[in-house]
Amino acid sequence: MSEMKKIKNLKEFSTSADRFEGANLLCPGCAHSIIVREVLNATNDDMVLSASTGCLEVCTAVYPYTSWDASWIHIGFENSSTAVAGAESMYKALKKKGRLKQPDRNPKFVSFAGDGASYDIGFQWISGCMERGHNIMHIVLDNEVYANTGGQRSSSTPIGSSATTSPAGKVSYGEKKNKKDMMTIMAAHGIPYAAQVSPNKWKDMVKKIQHGFAVEGPVFINAVSPCTTEWKFDPKDTMHLADLATDSLVFPLYEIIDGRELNITYRPKNVVPVEEYLAAQGRFKHLFKDEYKYLIKEWQERVDANWAYLQRREEARV
Amino acid sequence: MAKKGWDEFEIGAMLRTFNGKIDDIAGTRQENRDYSENSSYTASVADWRLIKPVFNKDYCIDCQFCWVYCPDVSIISRDQKLIGIDMDHCKGCGICVEVCPTNPKSLLMFPEQADEETEIASWPKKDEKEA
Numbered sequence: 001m002s003e004m005k006k007i008k009n010l011k012e013f014s015t016s017a018d019r020f021e022g023a024n025l026l027c028p029g030c031a032h033s034i035i036v037r038e039v040l041n042a043t044n045d046d047m048v049l050s051a052s053t054g055c056l057e058v059c060t061a062v063y064p065y066t067s068w069d070a071s072w073i074h075i076g077f078e079n080s081s082t083a084v085a086g087a088e089s090m091y092k093a094l095k096k097k098g099r100l101k102q103p104d105r106n107p108k109f110v111s112f113a114g115d116g117a118s119y120d121i122g123f124q125w126i127s128g129c130m131e132r133g134h135n136i137m138h139i140v141l142d143n144e145v146y147a148n149t150g151g152q153r154s155s156s157t158p159i160g161s162s163a164t165t166s167p168a169g170k171v172s173y174g175e176k177k178n179k180k181d182m183m184t185i186m187a188a189h190g191i192p193y194a195a196q197v198s199p200n201k202w203k204d205m206v207k208k209i210q211h212g213f214a215v216e217g218p219v220f221i222n223a224v225s226p227c228t229t230e231w232k233f234d235p236k237d238t239m240h241l242a243d244l245a246t247d248s249l250v251f252p253l254y255e256i257i258d259g260r261e262l263n264i265t266y267r268p269k270n271v272v273p274v275e276e277y278l279a280a281q282g283r284f285k286h287l288f289k290d291e292y293k294y295l296i297k298e299w300q301e302r303v304d305a306n307w308a309y310l311q312r313r314e315e316a317r318v
Numbered sequence: 319m320a321k322k323g324w325d326e327f328e329i330g331a332m333l334r335t336f337n338g339k340i341d342d343i344a345g346t347r348q349e350n351r352d353y354s355e356n357s358s359y360t361a362s363v364a365d366w367r368l369i370k371p372v373f374n375k376d377y378c379i380d381c382q383f384c385w386v387y388c389p390d391v392s393i394i395s396r397d398q399k400l401i402g403i404d405m406d407h408c409k410g411c412g413i414c415v416e417v418c419p420t421n422p423k424s425l426l427m428f429p430e431q432a433d434e435e436t437e438i439a440s441w442p443k444k445d446e447k448e449a
């Protein structure tokens with residue numbers, strides 16, 4: 001195994017030479033690229049990357065440009081995971097046959113996909129990769145909506161969010177179904193590592209990505225990606241939204257090892273009320289009308305119950 | 319590569335980021351890379367901006383928060399020091415200003431047409447309330 005990149009602190013991290021380039025067409029303030037930079041800069045090894053159709057792919061591969069300084073494949077919406085799994089299988093086969101020109105380079109195979117591409121459309125493809133045990137990492141850029149096609153709901157869209165296919169209005173408070181628990185579903189494949197990350201906690205992110213690179217077998221990462229356009233907040237506030245997401249425990253940061261052992265990796269000193277997280281985003285604006293205020297209370301109860309569940313699991317070591 | 323029209327690309331196009339071979343990309347700084355014309359590094363999104371960040375090094379503590387949270391790889395840090403902003407790739411989102419912890423801030427947003435030297439000369443003083 002190649003040596004892990006040493007990143008003690010942010011100053012040291014800042015000496016990384018980025019392999020992701022600007023003048024891509026992502027919105028100003030888009031968190032997708034912040035996440036991608038933190039992931040790519042976590043290693044100096046070669047990378048074989050893929051992206052499924054969605055904002056990240058569409059905006060970083062606008063012909064005749066590419067924003068990637070690494071091998072990067074795009075096939076379709078549903079199959080970023082299998083694209084990179086195919087490359088990894090071929091790499092293994094060539095290595096076994098002694099046909100690699102530089103067998104010691106130890107590339108990392110990473111697939112990026114949106115929540116639409118992961119929770120819905122590419123679900124069975126990812127599940128297949130996890131089950132077959134490819135040595136890949138699948139990273140969800142979770143903005144809880146089909147952002148690239150104009151904001152349709154996905155099975156990651158949370159209750160009460162107004163999406164174009166579940167709009168809030170006179171007769172509806174927006175999305176009615178709760179967000180799918182992908183972390184638990186992916187961990188249930190018995191994979192060596194699954195983790196939830198957020199770009200504001202860059203150190204937690206780097207640690208988890210490096211752990212994911214170090215283990216043998218498939219890794220699942222769910223990264224919260226505040227979307228200025230669909231969540232409806234000012235682009236300058238992306239990191240503030242990420243702070244609210246982790247500190248309100250709407251996006252708790254934790255990891256699941258070998259499908260069982262759960263560790264909470266971040267405990268906010270001051271837990272922020274969920275109401276503050278909701279109030280910062282236009283997609284939840286209608287919840288503050290009198291007739292829908294009960295939903296804010298229910299939101300808080302759901303988040304509290306989930307936090308209690310994670311703590312029980314952590315304690316029980318199951 | 320001959321320039322092609324927007325509708326003249328081959329199915330399964332392959333774009334090469336660099337001219338020639340680079341063995342150690344992660345160990346080669348941007349200024350030392352031989353980017354091909356297919357890398358978006360060679361393009362500019364400067365015309366997206368209505369407001370722009372101005373950097374005042376007098377107050378900077380080189381914490382690198384702006385570097386890690388800039389979505390557009392536009393904070394240029396070398397040897398753990400912030401040395402400037404890449405104005406071809408900055409989209410003017412303002413995140414760097416929000417995450418800057420100094421008082422007064424070492425980065426502030428100004429209208430695109432503002433003159434940098436004038437703004438630095440009249441930089442706000444320390445905010446006592448905040449301290």
Ligand SMILES: Cc1ncc(C[n+]2csc(CCOP(=O)(O)OP(=O)(O)O)c2C)c(N)n1
Binds near residue numbers: 078121141147148149
């Ligand atoms: C099979 C297929 N169905 C639908 C589309 C249209 N489409 C392209 S991007 C996209 C939304 C992507 O959403 P998500 O995966 O959440 O990524 P985001 O843009 O939010 O980052 C859709 C529906 C497609 N390209 N292929």
Ligand code: SF4
Binds near residue numbers: 032229
């Ligand atoms: S719509 Fe959202 S996810 Fe897509 S580029 Fe804009 S901010 Fe990023």
Ligand code: SF4
Binds near residue numbers: 370388393412
């Ligand atoms: S304004 Fe946005 S894009 Fe420009 S340097 Fe600051 S964080 Fe980067």
Ligand code: SF4
Binds near residue numbers: 418425
């Ligand atoms: S965030 Fe502010 S203090 Fe920190 S490196 Fe950037 S400009 Fe300097």
Ligand SMILES: [Mg+2]
Binds near residue numbers: 147
């Ligand atoms: Mg999405």
